[in-house]
Amino acid sequence: MNLSRSDVLHVARLSALALSEAEVARMTSELSAILNYVEGLATVDISGVAEAGETLAPTPLAPDIPAPSLPTEGALAGAPDRSGAFFQVPRILEEGR
Numbered sequence: 001m002n003l004s005r006s007d008v009l010h011v012a013r014l015s016a017l018a019l020s021e022a023e024v025a026r027m028t029s030e031l032s033a034i035l036n037y038v039e040g041l042a043t044v045d046i047s048g049v050a051e052a053g054e055t056l057a058p059t060p061l062a063p064d065i066p067a068p069s070l071p072t073e074g075a076l077a078g079a080p081d082r083s084g085a086f087f088q089v090p091r092i093l094e095e096g097r
Helices: 005-014 021-041 072-076
Strands: none
Touching: 005 021
């Protein structure tokens, strides 16, 4: 499957990425190669291979025992930035998105 320039620009826009013309050309080639590789995997005969999880024992779960929550000060002790009783994180999206 060969992606077009417009396909790459569409994915970049959905990902909020700004790509230069050189990056668009490189991504068109690299993403097309990845998709071609994945398409090739569909031709591999896996009829004798067990499905994931068939050969594994179930993972034992710890008992669900109620316990007191971590105090706010303890939870925020290692936070690089905080606003009152909350973690402060940098804005990553523009207004209106």
